[in-house]
Amino acid sequence: MCHSMCGMATTVAPQPTLKDDVLAFLQPLRSAIEWTGDLGFFFWRVTKAVFSRPIEWAEFVRQLDAIGARSLTLVSLAGAATGAVLALQMRDSLARFGAKSMLPSVIVFSLIKETGPIITGLVVSGRVGAGIGAELGSMRVTEQIDAMEASAVDPHKYLVATRVLACIAALPLLTIAADFCGVFMGWIACTLVDPVPLRLFLSNGFHGVRFADILPPTFKTAIFGLIIGMVACFQGMRTRGGTEGVGRSATSSVVLSSLFIILADVVLVELIINIF
Amino acid sequence: MSPSFRLGLFLMTTLSLLAACVFLVGREQLKFGSNYRVRSEFDSVSGLNDGADVRVGGIREGTVQSIVLPNRPDGKVTVSMDLSKETQAIVRQDSVASIQSAGLLGDKYVDISFGSVDAGKLKGGEKIASEPPLDVADLFHKANQLLDTGQGVLENIMGATDNLNLITGKINTGHGTIGKLINDSTLYQQASASVTSLHDDADAMKSNFLLRGFFKDRGYANPAEVKEHAVAQLPAQSPTKSFQYDPTKLFDKPDSAKLKNSKSLNVVGQYLQSEKFGLVVITASTGRTGDSVKERVLSEARGFVVRKYLVENYSLDDTRMKTRGLGKSPTAKEAGSIEILVYASAPAVPAKTSAKK
Numbered sequence: 021m022c023h024s025m026c027g028m029a030t031t032v033a034p035q036p037t038l039k040d041d042v043l044a045f046l047q048p049l050r051s052a053i054e055w056t057g058d059l060g061f062f063f064w065r066v067t068k069a070v071f072s073r074p075i076e077w078a079e080f081v082r083q084l085d086a087i088g089a090r091s092l093t094l095v096s097l098a099g100a101a102t103g104a105v106l107a108l109q110m111r112d113s114l115a116r117f118g119a120k121s122m123l124p125s126v127i128v129f130s131l132i133k134e135t136g137p138i139i140t141g142l143v144v145s146g147r148v149g150a151g152i153g154a155e156l157g158s159m160r161v162t163e164q165i166d167a168m169e170a171s172a173v174d175p176h177k178y179l180v181a182t183r184v185l186a187c188i189a190a191l192p193l194l195t196i197a198a199d200f201c202g203v204f205m206g207w208i209a210c211t212l213v214d215p216v217p218l219r220l221f222l223s224n225g226f227h228g229v230r231f232a233d234i235l236p237p238t239f240k241t242a243i244f245g246l247i248i249g250m251v252a253c254f255q256g257m258r259t260r261g262g263t264e265g266v267g268r269s270a271t272s273s274v275v276l277s278s279l280f281i282i283l284a285d286v287v288l289v290e291l292i293i294n295i296f
Numbered sequence: 297m298s299p300s301f302r303l304g305l306f307l308m309t310t311l312s313l314l315a316a317c318v319f320l321v322g323r324e325q326l327k328f329g330s331n332y333r334v335r336s337e338f339d340s341v342s343g344l345n346d347g348a349d350v351r352v353g354g355i356r357e358g359t360v361q362s363i364v365l366p367n368r369p370d371g372k373v374t375v376s377m378d379l380s381k382e383t384q385a386i387v388r389q390d391s392v393a394s395i396q397s398a399g400l401l402g403d404k405y406v407d408i409s410f411g412s413v414d415a416g417k418l419k420g421g422e423k424i425a426s427e428p429p430l431d432v433a434d435l436f437h438k439a440n441q442l443l444d445t446g447q448g449v450l451e452n453i454m455g456a457t458d459n460l461n462l463i464t465g466k467i468n469t470g471h472g473t474i475g476k477l478i479n480d481s482t483l484y485q486q487a488s489a490s491v492t493s494l495h496d497d498a499d500a501m502k503s504n505f506l507l508r509g510f511f512k513d514r515g516y517a518n519p520a521e522v523k524e525h526a527v528a529q530l531p532a533q534s535p536t537k538s539f540q541y542d543p544t545k546l547f548d549k550p551d552s553a554k555l556k557n558s559k560s561l562n563v564v565g566q567y568l569q570s571e572k573f574g575l576v577v578i579t580a581s582t583g584r585t586g587d588s589v590k591e592r593v594l595s596e597a598r599g600f601v602v603r604k605y606l607v608e609n610y611s612l613d614d615t616r617m618k619t620r621g622l623g624k625s626p627t628a629k630e631a632g633s634i635e636i637l638v639y640a641s642a643p644a645v646p647a648k649t650s651a652k653k
Contacts, residue, residue, distance in 0.1 A: 085299045089306035193310035200313045222320065229321050230347045 062176075062254050066184060069177035079182040087148045087183070088190030092197060098143045099198030100205035102135050103127060107209035124216075124225030127206040132234045136199040138285055141244035144191060145277040149252040152183055153273030156256025157266040165257070180257065184249030191245035195238050232296035240288045244281045251277040330381045331358065332420035334408075336393035337372035342404060342429040344395055349405040350377045351396075357383045360406060377406060388415035389422065395429035404429075514597075516553055522593070522600040527618040530577055531639060537571075539564050541634035543582070543598065550583075550631065551590075553597035558605055564636050565610040574616065575639040578602050581622035582632040588624045595632070596621030602634060 043050075110126045156179060159165050165175045207221045252273040259269040341363055350358035358379035366372055379387060388411020396407045408424070418424070466472050470479035477483060516522055541560065548554040555561075568576065580599040582591040599619030607614045625632065 081303065082299070085303040085306070088310075089299075089302040092306050092309070193306070193314070196313045196317060197310050199317070226320050228347065228349075231318075231321055234317060234321055 058258070059250075059254055062257070063250060065176050066180050066250070066253070069174060069181045070185065072177065076178055076182050079178060080185055083182050083186035084190055086151075087144070087186045088193060091144055091147055091190070091194055094147060095140050095143055095194045095198045096201045098139050099131075099136060099201040102139050102198075103131060103202030103204065103206035104209040106130055106135065106202070107206040111210070111213065121224075123210060124206075124221045125227065127210075128203055128225035128229065129233070131202040131206070132199050132229070133237050134289070136202055137195050137237050137241045137244070138282070140191060140195040140198045141241055141248070141281045141285070142278055144187075144194060145244070145248045145281055146274055148187065149248050149273040149277040150270045152249070152252035153256045153259075154266055154270040156180075156253055157259035157269035160257060160259045161262050161266060175257070180249075180253040183253055184246060187245035187249035188242045189245070191241040191248075192239050195241045199238070236292040236296050240285075240292060243284055243288060247280045247284060248277045251280060331378045332381060332384065332418065333361070333376055333378055334387070334393075334418055335374055335376050335421070335423045336406070336426040337374050337423065338395065338426050339372055339428060341373050341375060342395055342397075342433075344375065344404040344406065348403065350379060350408060351405055352379070352383045352387060352408050353410065354407075375406065377408075379408070383408075384417055386410050387418060387424075388412060389418060389424065390415040391418075392425045392427050394427035514552060514554065516597050516601060522553075522597045522619075523621075525600070525603060525617065525619050526596060527577060527620055530579070530620070530637065531575065533639065533641075535577075535637035536573075536640040537567070537638040539636040539638075541636075542631065543580070543634055544631045546602075546634055547598065551586075551594065553594060553601045555601060555605060561602065561605055562609075565606050565612075568606065568612055568638065569610045571638075572640070573638050574641045576617045577620055577637045577639075578618070579620040579622060579635045579637065580632070581625040584624065586624055592621055592623030594621075595623045598634060602636070 106127050107123070110123055110130075111120065114120050114123055114126065156165075159179070165179070168175045168178070203222075203225065207216070207218055210216055210221065255269045255273040255276065259265045261268070344360060344363060346360055346363060348360040349356045350360060352358075358377050360375055361378050362374075362376045364374045364376070366374070375393070377393075387408055391411040392409045394407050394409075395404055397404050463472075467475040467478055470476060544550065545557055546555065546560065548556045578599045580595040580602070582595050582598075586594075596619065599621050603614075603617050603619050606612060607617065
């Protein structure tokens, strides 16, 4: 196991053995392809670890606390701010089209279908991605992971699988929280301008909302969780170059997971619209 | 804050929010309320969607659960709707479902009418009648048809005016019956000739037995002929003999020229037959009253009638017998007079009275 990991690490940062200009030009592309291949191996190893007994429940719950519960405040605030901004912006825009009565519907639909999930994904990828990348990276550079492997503990199972599963489980729950905070703040923002009872706001806002409108967008954030966990753990596990490498891993974890979340969202939205 | 408390709070909060969300949306879809299902079949649902409102009396009381296309070409689109149990008292078996839109181009919803009191209640799963939706597209289609018809009518009218043009053109150029009527003078000439022959017919009618009486009572047939032998004035010399008659005795009525007592004229006839005479002038005048034109005609007619009696009953040279109508004469007696003046020698025959008087 150690041998293959070390081999992988060697191939990821290849020495320029060929002086050919063309190959030098193609070097970034080659790196990207190799990175993708490594991620594939990593994904397969983690998947096997997830489905192998015994399940590390204690570590999973600990990660759920670290990833989910500790992000709740941040995500709620982000959702509430988004709801308030939506309410203020949409009031102006809709009034221009004489559709101000649609304001609750616009806020609710916008939050539950797209804004809530994507805001949650990005906020969590910033907070959790950086945390995981830095934590695993420093464990790698201080050779704690090597020690773990030496004591016959699979780090992919103990460290990576639990974090990935915790991300997958936490994201939809955080999204629900963000949605509700957003709707509530949206109502407050509306009421400050033009008083409306919460009951009426909710019944107007949720009028016409079906399960197909709320459940798929909420649970698609599990995919975001998978992306955050996988990318952050991968970047952390392949950290090289001491303290500086830890910093690089933390940064690249956030950047790459955010990018992949947005890219994946494009595909997921299209998929959800077509399926439901 | 211990990790356990924090995790517990996170899980409880988010899971209860998830549950709240499920119930909020669920109530919206009426999936967890107490409801029953009705079906209705439409030829077209005009863009109705799953999850659309079902309104009873304008109040949202349910949702459209499914819209299923028929599996045969002659089938209909089946719309299944879930309605809340409260509407069971109102929606009966004879309720009618119709697809309406909120606003002209707005969202579609199903409206279910109130049933009648006698009709049975719905238990769920029954089919109720439907009314075809009023689609805006249909509306435009109908408007289009109307416009087409209007255009057809206009084309007909244009055709009619074209025909009218053609007809008036033909009339102008003298084609056809009306054209001839307007443009051809032959017709006028013929009409003129007809009127002339009508005059002849009228003359013939005067001698017809049915109408003869009228002219007979009047004493003469044609107003034109009474002036045939009239003279404007008497000769300068004094007459050799004169006869005086009272018109009231000689004629039937004060306003007629019909002879009543014609035998009294025999004296004049015998005298003229035996004696040679140069000129006879029968001068008639009516009384001082009456319309002057009518009285003149009457006086002329009386003179004519007297002359006619003498000419027809005695062998006399009628070219030397003239009449003279004085008409209404202020100098005459009350009832006018008839005077027959006989001149022995033949003086120059005075000019005929001018026709224009």
